[in-house]
Amino acid sequence: MTCGAQPRFAPPLLQWYTRHKGLILKTSYLILLFMSFNTSQPTKRKQIAAEEGQQEVENDKVSSGKKRSKRVRVDRNTVIRMFKAIIPSWKSRVPLYFVIQLCLLVTRALLTLRVAALDGWLVSAMIRKKTATFMKLLLQWMLIGIPATVTNALLDFVTNQLSLNINKNLTASLMDYYLPTKDVNDDSKQKKNPNYYSLIHMPSEHKVEDPNQRITTDVTNLSSSLASLPNHILKPSLDLILCSFELAKTGSAEGTLLLGIIAHTTSLFLKFMSPNFTKIAIERSRLEGLLRTLHSRVVLFSEEVAFLRGHPRELDILDKSYYELEKFTSYELRARAIYDTATDFIVKYTWGAAGLVLCSIPIFVNKFNNIVDEASSATFITNRRLLLSASSSLGMLIHSRKDIQQVIGYVDRITEFKTALVEADTTVSPNSLARGVIKYDDNVIEFNEVPLITPANIVLAPSLSLRIEHGDHLLIAGPNGCGKSSLFRILGGLWPVISGELTLPHFENVFYLPQRAYLSKSSLKDVIIYPSTEYKYKSNKELVQILEILELKFLLHENIALELAKDDTLEVSQVDPFETVRNWPEELSVGVQQRLAMARLYYHKPKFAVLDECTSAVSPQMEQLMYSHAQSLGISLLSVAHRSSLWHFHNYILKFRGDGTYAFTRLDAEKRLQWETELMSLNKTLRDVPILEAKLKDLRIAQESQEFKRTQSQMSMGKLRTIGTTA
Numbered sequence: 001m002t003c004g005a006q007p008r009f010a011p012p013l014l015q016w017y018t019r020h021k022g023l024i025l026k027t028s029y030l031i032l033l034f035m036s037f038n039t040s041q042p043t044k045r046k047q048i049a050a051e052e053g054q055q056e057v058e059n060d061k062v063s064s065g066k067k068r069s070k071r072v073r074v075d076r077n078t079v080i081r082m083f084k085a086i087i088p089s090w091k092s093r094v095p096l097y098f099v100i101q102l103c104l105l106v107t108r109a110l111l112t113l114r115v116a117a118l119d120g121w122l123v124s125a126m127i128r129k130k131t132a133t134f135m136k137l138l139l140q141w142m143l144i145g146i147p148a149t150v151t152n153a154l155l156d157f158v159t160n161q162l163s164l165n166i167n168k169n170l171t172a173s174l175m176d177y178y179l180p181t182k183d184v185n186d187d188s189k190q191k192k193n194p195n196y197y198s199l200i201h202m203p204s205e206h207k208v209e210d211p212n213q214r215i216t217t218d219v220t221n222l223s224s225s226l227a228s229l230p231n232h233i234l235k236p237s238l239d240l241i242l243c244s245f246e247l248a249k250t251g252s253a254e255g256t257l258l259l260g261i262i263a264h265t266t267s268l269f270l271k272f273m274s275p276n277f278t279k280i281a282i283e284r285s286r287l288e289g290l291l292r293t294l295h296s297r298v299v300l301f302s303e304e305v306a307f308l309r310g311h312p313r314e315l316d317i318l319d320k321s322y323y324e325l326e327k328f329t330s331y332e333l334r335a336r337a338i339y340d341t342a343t344d345f346i347v348k349y350t351w352g353a354a355g356l357v358l359c360s361i362p363i364f365v366n367k368f369n370n371i372v373d374e375a376s377s378a379t380f381i382t383n384r385r386l387l388l389s390a391s392s393s394l395g396m397l398i399h400s401r402k403d404i405q406q407v408i409g410y411v412d413r414i415t416e417f418k419t420a421l422v423e424a425d426t427t428v429s430p431n432s433l434a435r436g437v438i439k440y441d442d443n444v445i446e447f448n449e450v451p452l453i454t455p456a457n458i459v460l461a462p463s464l465s466l467r468i469e470h471g472d473h474l475l476i477a478g479p480n481g482c483g484k485s486s487l488f489r490i491l492g493g494l495w496p497v498i499s500g501e502l503t504l505p506h507f508e509n510v511f512y513l514p515q516r517a518y519l520s521k522s523s524l525k526d527v528i529i530y531p532s533t534e535y536k537y538k539s540n541k542e543l544v545q546i547l548e549i550l551e552l553k554f555l556l557h558e559n560i561a562l563e564l565a566k567d568d569t570l571e572v573s574q575v576d577p578f579e580t581v582r583n584w585p586e587e588l589s590v591g592v593q594q595r596l597a598m599a600r601l602y603y604h605k606p607k608f609a610v611l612d613e614c615t616s617a618v619s620p621q622m623e624q625l626m627y628s629h630a631q632s633l634g635i636s637l638l639s640v641a642h643r644s645s646l647w648h649f650h651n652y653i654l655k656f657r658g659d660g661t662y663a664f665t666r667l668d669a670e671k672r673l674q675w676e677t678e679l680m681s682l683n684k685t686l687r688d689v690p691i692l693e694a695k696l697k698d699l700r701i702a703q704e705s706q707e708f709k710r711t712q713s714q715m716s717m718g719k720l721r722t723i724g725t726t727a
Helices: 006-019 023-042 042-055 054-061 078-087 095-126 131-178 195-200 212-252 254-275 277-300 302-307 310-368 374-423 484-491 522-527 541-549 556-566 592-606 619-630 644-649 669-726
Strands: 435-439 444-453 458-470 474-477 499-503 511-514 521-523 581-582 608-614 636-640 650-658 661-667
Touching: 078 374, 131 195, 131 212, 131 374, 195 374, 212 277, 212 374, 254 581, 277 302, 277 310, 277 374, 277 521, 277 522, 302 310, 374 499, 374 592, 444 484, 458 484, 458 636, 458 650, 458 661, 474 484, 474 644, 484 608, 484 636, 511 592, 521 522, 522 556, 522 592, 541 556, 541 592, 592 619, 592 669, 619 636, 636 644
Parallel strands: 435 499, 474 636, 474 650, 511 608, 608 636
Antiparallel strands: 444 458, 444 499, 521 581, 650 661
């Protein structure tokens, strides 16, 4: 292009720019805003630095023998599932509060512009010494403070309500898999899978070791962060857009655009200073959950640790976990300090200096051109206030990157937890190990070629077949680790049916009593009717009879005494001993706890009961009474018992040999006891064989000694006779 052609080309371009100046500048502002927001993801170099900053913590975890679980990528499907969990139906209040929050944010942004304009006019009226105008503007400034204050208060209230509703919906979505309950509209008698058990006993690569941390802390943090995102993103975005448009009206639009370019250029520098807040949020939550789990373990097994004097070892474990958390927190604080320092300097001083230059340009230009503008001070104050607001908004927008990355981290952990729950749900997950057939019959328990396999894929019995009808009683025997408890776990739905066919009663007709009775801090009635929440009788007469059978009526007397000691104005007739709340595991012996757990069986009266050494701590006489009364109630017993005195309560026996084989036959208790007596006699005889052999050896030695002595005596007598004859 020649120099002579440039003048002919320039005017049309300038004319086109002048005609479309507003649209071009507004589009440029939006592009700049998008580019500034698009720098939220850290660079590859910063991701590597963040990973290296955590490498020592990861190495410590791997060296301790724990395998890091695979992270779930936050993709489109993850976002959709999370959206459905947050807004489960159109009746949810989350969209309503979100719309109200948006309206309040727009209102606050408009009020901010109005306050900025009033500030400029107030300063202008004060400099020009116009008292009436100043007082009028001051009154407007104070009046506008009323809607501004109400808007801010409502915004805080709506944000908290939005966080609360997100928390409620997320928790309900997780608890529906973690602690499932039967739907009131579901006519099926089948209970949902106990995923809380399966989740903890999953293979190590899928196990979630801190479900309590994820359900409580992580859900709360995610809810709070999501509810605050509109404040951290939409509010500064609106302020930035409105302030930019307002600056374009009152000042140089091109200068405002230039200031935006400077802000975007400096924000690119901040991108290199930003650590990976996603990984930081994930790792911090993991370490906090691990420390909480270890403390919970000390509380749960406090008696065992105290008996073993194991507190120094537990302290070492806690110290190691706390050291990892402290070390990672130090790294996080250093990374945040560097990032915050760079951000504060650029936002407050670099952008502030550029804004002052932009605001002062019209004043210096008017001075050099000898132009007197009485509104220049008001324009300066207004533009300065708008620039401060825009600078603060852009700073909030840059800080919002950290909030977004933390949200991604919390979403990652909750998604990983939800995915593990779905995998644990054998009826929902398509990748479940369950391939067997499960049928329901309230009068039969039947295993048809069902293998006993642990979650660690250890085969205890390759194929188990047995059938127990209501009215039969099964005794299960065998060495430790042979599969006795595994059979009960499959029967209770805790372990999947890998293959074969399992026929079992519905949940209400099978009751399980473990060796360690589960009692919580609650009333005596709640302990007996557990897990039910509604009492099925009109009076407590039935419960009193149950306690009398188990010789537990003294608990009623203790409860009455406790209530009278609390309130001496009460009469004995006014006290309901079944409503007294006590910490039963700490106040009762193991034997009394087992008897109290047996009271649950008598209360519910199921058709089948699984007794897993649940009478090991009671006396033989009470044990006989407990089994006898259970059978009198029409309950079929499946028992693991080592005392031969209980054999006569059963008519079938399942004998595990410990090598994967078993024997299922009818049980003749008298004949088997006779065989057992003979076997014990033979075993005693066999044990006495070495002693008898030793005695026989001693007798033989004694016999040989006697024979030797007799021979010597005979020889001596012969010599004497010979001498006497010679003489």
